[in-house]
Amino acid sequence: MHSYITKRLLMIIPTLIGAAILVFCLLRIIPGDPCEIRLAGTGLYVDEAEIELCREKLGLTKPLLVQFYHFVTGYVTWDLGESMWTGKPVTEEIGLRFQLSLQVAIMATLVAIIIAIPLGAISAIKQDTWIDYAVRTFSIAGIAMPSFWLGILIILGLLIGTQHFFGEPWMPPIYYVSPFEDLGANLAQLIWPAVATGYRYSAVATRMTRSALLEVLREDYIRTARAKGMLEKIIINRHALKNAMLPVLTIIGIEFAFLMGGLVVTEQVFNLNGIGRLFVESVGAQDFNMTQQLVMLVVVIAVMTNFVVDLFYGWLDPRIRYG
């Protein structure tokens, strides 16, 4: 087990190096740079010398290899540098958004699990009944409907609905308050994006739970348990569902990693100051430093989530042993 963990952790290094090379090169291929955007981006008169000066200050006039060296050594020494746009430390900028993105990801995952596992299980148990059809329709609708679009509908629905019933339109707060500061305001803002993203997420997990459970329910050991006269509730909960969870867990892991950096449009719809929005803004401002570090962060989250999911496999299925 220890050697497996060590091996997996070491494999992260080449993944990170590959990601670092890729993001560094891609950003330099795009025409323009943060100085151009910042000083000439509004169409006002700007002196070329000032743009050049800005580039010098940001280290953009140094050879590309030197820039790459600084990027990599900064990453290794945890000196991630400053945002080329705001001049604030990258760790501070990311730290601000990380809390929000993590909370949304956790809440959306909880919403997804709460919906997906019972519905998926009921759908499998009641296969080919009207309940199964209803659940399948519900989950297919979730897959078909982009979460940002659902988000827009939710906001519109809240505005129209509250105006109709209470006379004054209401929408969720548009800036983040920590749950430790004001739990009510925090939930009033984040519950809606959690539902919008959690629904799509649950739709995938529901279908996965259903198909995995159907497969497990046809296994010999389930038939044996039934033949022994074991209660159906115990068969499902203790023997079938746990074994059916392996592929569901994989889906949950992938989706969780995606939520941490990929909620680009949904964050815009709900005006969430999260990692996804920071990504968009950094790319738009050609903030090389920030974009590079964000990509690296998302890669680390994706790799670590998969790693943790793999470890969970062993817990769920005792037949799986790492060595």
Place this chain on the structure above:
Amino acid sequence: MKPSLIKQGIAAIAVAAFAVGAATSAVAAPKKGGTLSFVVGSKIPSYDGHQETTFGMIHPIRPFYSLLIRVNPSNPSDPTDFQCDICEGAVPAGAKGGTEYTFKIRKDVQFHDGTPLTAHDVKATFDKIIFPPKGVPSSRKAFFMMVDSVKAPDDYTVVFTLKFPSGAFIPSVATPFNFIYSKKDIDTHGYEWHKKNINGSGAFKFVEHISGQHVAGVRHDGYHHAGKPYLDGFKAISAPKMKVRLDAIRGDRASIEFRGFPPKARDDLVNALGDKITVQESDWNCVLMATANTKNKPFDDIRVRQALTLAVDRYEGSKYLSQIAIVKTVGGIVFPNHPLAANAQELEGLIGYSRDIKASRAKARALLKEAGAEGLEFSFNNRGVDQPYKVVGTWLVDQWRKVGFKPKQRVQPSPQFYATLRKKHDFDVSIDFNCQSVINPIADVTKSLCSAGNNYSQCENQELEDLYMQLLKAETAADQRKIMRVYEKKALDYAGSSITLWWYKINPHRSYVKGWSIAPSHYLNQHLDNVWLDQ
């Protein structure tokens, strides 16, 4: 006079008096208190007004600072109405033939850290803007090319000496980016300090800036304009998406957005909320242009460039585009309705502004035939921003097709768009724009100069340069107007850049927001000291 006429006269006077009285009572006394929440659609690169150029910085940061002079907050639409902010009395007129301006500084102005503001702070500020040391960026240095020196002969007097008299000087001083910094801060912390720190003398004191989320300020009790500000504080909430900004006003998460919305958004808000929404509208000191790359054949031929402008029906375009986009006003190179702008008659005499579009287009076709450029295909560079770039760009494509051009529109994200304009020059014709703050036509029209850093047509035209120097040095308004007419005609005839339509600013806001008057620029009137909430 017949009795009935007398009665009618009395009745008319009574009605008029009632109307005035009603109007007077409608202008309620400002109420103190409350926090104004507003949404901002752009980001803050740094807090340094002298370096930055975006409204994303002005809207949340301007309330922390004072200016030497500013546009009259109660009458910001008048492009010639300036008021002292930290100076005393009226804005001074130039002495010594318009080459010396002496400002008396108020003695009751304090920075937020308690330091009294003196003439030395004003001098240090304008030295940083006009004569920045090597390595210190200043985005508005070029506005002050007429200034020879800034002196502070005593603690409360500042003297600007000009190399030559210029009508562009006072509007340049009133530019809202010219935040007054403390000399002590500059001397102690250096020129970079204001990028990340705030110590102003404005109506509000800085509380916090949560990056990407909001900026908060609280009332500065020692503010030098007596009785102001009315608000306890403000919160500028970052909201990059227009839909969010619109919903925020509708859902009362924000009371106002200061940049402007398209007509459809205004209508949606008014339909949803009725009289809970007040709409203010104004001409906007921003204009979209079509710039030809004069280094690319056949756009090196003036006839082809003139055909581009002759093909465009600005009057009809205004009628329809103003229903869907933030453009409306037909004008020349000077902000419409400014005393230096062409009047309707003068405008119609300029190329591309004739009311007879059939004749204009016939002339365009003839010019193209003469130049051997009939059915010309060309690349048209546009910026990937809906309002108003893509809307106006698509309209231009249609207009040009009417005289036989075959433009291929290439829409690029902002970074690539600017790279094309400034460095790559791989375009035949491009959307271009000129967007300024204080209406300062003499400075604003430098965009037409081939030597200007933001002229992307790659042209050479010494005649325009010479005319501009005459304009810059013209002392009287009459002289300025006369030279401006010639300059405008030459610039439009040369057709390096042709004007399309001027922007139109629409600000729907919650009706309880009072005291704020729309200005012809989204950079102006953002000090918020006169804003109050009627709640």
